[in-house]
Amino acid sequence: xxxxxxxxxxxxxxxxxxxxxxxxxxxxxxxxxxxxxxxxxxxxxxxxxxxxxxxxxxxxxxxxxxxxxxxxxxxxxxxxxxxxxxxxxxxxxxxxxxxxxxxxxxxxxxxxxxxxxxxxxxxxxxxxxxxxxxxxxxxxxxxxxxxxxxxxxxxxxxxxxx
Amino acid sequence: xxxxxxxxxxxxxxxxxxxxxxxxxxxxxxxxxxxxxxxxxxxxxxxxxxxxxxxxxxxxxxxxxxxxxxxxxxxxxxxxxxxxxxxxxxxxxxxxxxxxxxxxxxxxxxxxxxxxxxxxxxxxxxxxxxxxxxxxxxxxx
Numbered sequence: 001x002x003x004x005x006x007x008x009x010x011x012x013x014x015x016x017x018x019x020x021x022x023x024x025x026x027x028x029x030x031x032x033x034x035x036x037x038x039x040x041x042x043x044x045x046x047x048x049x050x051x052x053x054x055x056x057x058x059x060x061x062x063x064x065x066x067x068x069x070x071x072x073x074x075x076x077x078x079x080x081x082x083x084x085x086x087x088x089x090x091x092x093x094x095x096x097x098x099x100x101x102x103x104x105x106x107x108x109x110x111x112x113x114x115x116x117x118x119x120x121x122x123x124x125x126x127x128x129x130x131x132x133x134x135x136x137x138x139x140x141x142x143x144x145x146x147x148x149x150x151x152x153x154x155x156x157x158x159x160x161x162x
Numbered sequence: 163x164x165x166x167x168x169x170x171x172x173x174x175x176x177x178x179x180x181x182x183x184x185x186x187x188x189x190x191x192x193x194x195x196x197x198x199x200x201x202x203x204x205x206x207x208x209x210x211x212x213x214x215x216x217x218x219x220x221x222x223x224x225x226x227x228x229x230x231x232x233x234x235x236x237x238x239x240x241x242x243x244x245x246x247x248x249x250x251x252x253x254x255x256x257x258x259x260x261x262x263x264x265x266x267x268x269x270x271x272x273x274x275x276x277x278x279x280x281x282x283x284x285x286x287x288x289x290x291x292x293x294x295x296x297x298x299x300x301x302x303x
Binding site: 004006007008009011014020021022025026027028030034036037038041042044047049050052054055058066068070072073074075076078079080081084086087089091092093094095097099101102104106107108110111113119123130132 | 167168184187203212232240272275276288290
């Protein structure tokens, strides 16, 4: 029960942070990305503020043997830089620049009831499902009866569960 | 730089950093919005309640803004078809690259993850190129 409270409070605080910072205004996001125009550096300060707090807190928190409501920390440990990471980030950036929404601000804006935020969230979910499906098909070539049908392919994307 | 709003940007950023720290100390998790949503769309996910409560908090924050500060939910810059294309790319790309502005940009950089630093540089650069093309070459928004 307490863990539901901290999860909800975390989401609420995150949403308020996005709203206060200007991240839920698409024009501020595209203004930040538009280095060659009337550049608005505000979002650099959003990142600076968030990283400043979390970088210090991260070090203090990781001195604990475990978090409050779980037996271990679930922090990614991967170090390899692969094509999927960079291709995924590149594709995400194009979408971010097109509409000025990343996932958090898109969801936070839903309550505003605009068609734009509803379309953004619906197509974002569709894009996620499409990626999951693509990944599943690539990981299970046997379902297609292809030449590799006897070989088991390990899951190549352990971060998917996160 | 006429639209520069340094104080709200910094204060909002501090709140985002505090939220990520609360989630780490309480739940031991990286606060990654695309990952939280993506996990709810997969069968094998075990921490559904956590994800739902966090995302519920995000939605309630937005609802509060409708009442208290409607201007905070800014006007769209893209047409609906362009927004639909953007949503598909954001959804597909964040799942392929395992993160977005929160998971890579805030949490990953905070723990000096090379993967997250490179991902963040990559999506900032392609986002910048996209805005340049749409705004200055094509003449949209």
